[in-house]
Amino acid sequence: MERPGISVKTGSTAGSIKIDQATENFIGVLDRDHTPEELKRAFDNLVSVMTFETFRKIKARQEVIQLVNDSAEEEKIEEEINKMKEDLIKSVSEIAMLADNYQKE
């Protein structure tokens, strides 16, 4: 079953490599003299990679939900999805705060 849009490069191991690269890039920008635009771009890139990874996992769970015939389990997976979304938002907020704090210090 082919899923256009998810190539091996973007959906597979490259996912974790991309996160590494985005994190590296973001910290690199934080460390050196940077313009606000540069920092924002690096932050956006990191957020984008994190969101993609989270959404990929959420999509997998949604596909499972479609086949689940147990309502309790369906609810459990939905809770897990909501938790992942909240977790993502919280993580991004934390990273932003962490970065701001790092800059200030």
Added chain:
Amino acid sequence: MADTLSNSTAVQDSLEVAAKTANTTLESDIDLPVEKIDLDISSLKLNIRFDGAGHKDRIRGAANPDKKEQSAVTSPKAESQSKGDVGGQEGKKELENRKRQFRMSQLADRRGGNPNMPSQGTAAGSLPEDLNPQQQSGADNMLKGIRNEREQPGANQLRRKLEYRLRNRAQRGMAGPSLGENNSRLSGAGNADDLLSNLDFSGNEDDDDDDSQPMNVQESQEQQVEERLARERERDRQNQKSNKDKNVAGAGGDYSLLQRIQIEVNTYRNKIKKIDEQIAGLRKTLILLMTVLAAVLGKDVLDVVGFGLWGWVDWLFDIQLMLAAFILKIEQEGKEKIEGWMLSLVELIPYADVLPAWTARVLKSVLQRNKELGDAVDEKKKIQKKLDKALKFRQALLNLPEEDK
């Protein structure tokens, strides 16, 4: 937006754009409630545990903008309030002023009231108090708070990765000129050392002077990362090849595997449900059969004791028992039925009715049902084990990074 990332609008915008892009790439329609971001930022501050008392106050101040001073990290409530009061550039300026004012007042608190006085016991050119390892404050406290938080799956791992990277970068900065020379915000020569001790996970603050060991650690870490990346690329190539062979493209293979597992899980669940119903039925039947067994045992005892005396009355009992056997469906299969009814017919034969035919028939049925019940329970256990395995596998597939699937 100046260079402040931790303002709710900036985070919201970044997440919205990222969500749209991810949805387009994945061809999905996942809704990310970015409008909740205000709440999340405020709850985040309350959730983080801080070691230093001063920072608790600061965070409390951030959570409740009406109390005391403005937070160092902008509170969303305060932000929206300021946005409501003054619009656009004026609002931002005011926000920045408030932040600066708060920081100044914080420094003043620490230095004994005068914001312009240098802090006591702090040598010129050394780090500010926030970055001093003994004070455990500033970014270190925030990192500690995050570390102390309960382990959470998913995106939190990424946050921890960033935290780890920050620490590594601080280590590298110690060896290279980039951090000390280029970053004018961090004053003094020993910045990287202090940063390292601040951001250190081990909590060991005595190894600041050891220069050679962190270098070795750094080299080995870099080597490990390179090796890992090489391994991942190799695995990626192999996956690509195997996916081509299987005519399964990209992540589609993983999803279909998940679907297959889910179908298996559903099958096992259905089987368990049927077995449960069967067990419940068998238990009810067994209770009824035990009652019938008690009745027929009494009747057969009377048959033996009252030999020849109550033959015609016995027939009345026999007819009732036959009706009961028919209604209760004591025997299930054809062969069993024939055997059962043959035994009952023995009761109709004169002088042969003293034989405990009914007891034999019902007892045989009870033993049969009991065996069936045991088999059903065993079968349920087996399927339950398979179901547990499938569920574990499914959970592992959902949680593992994609390269490990």
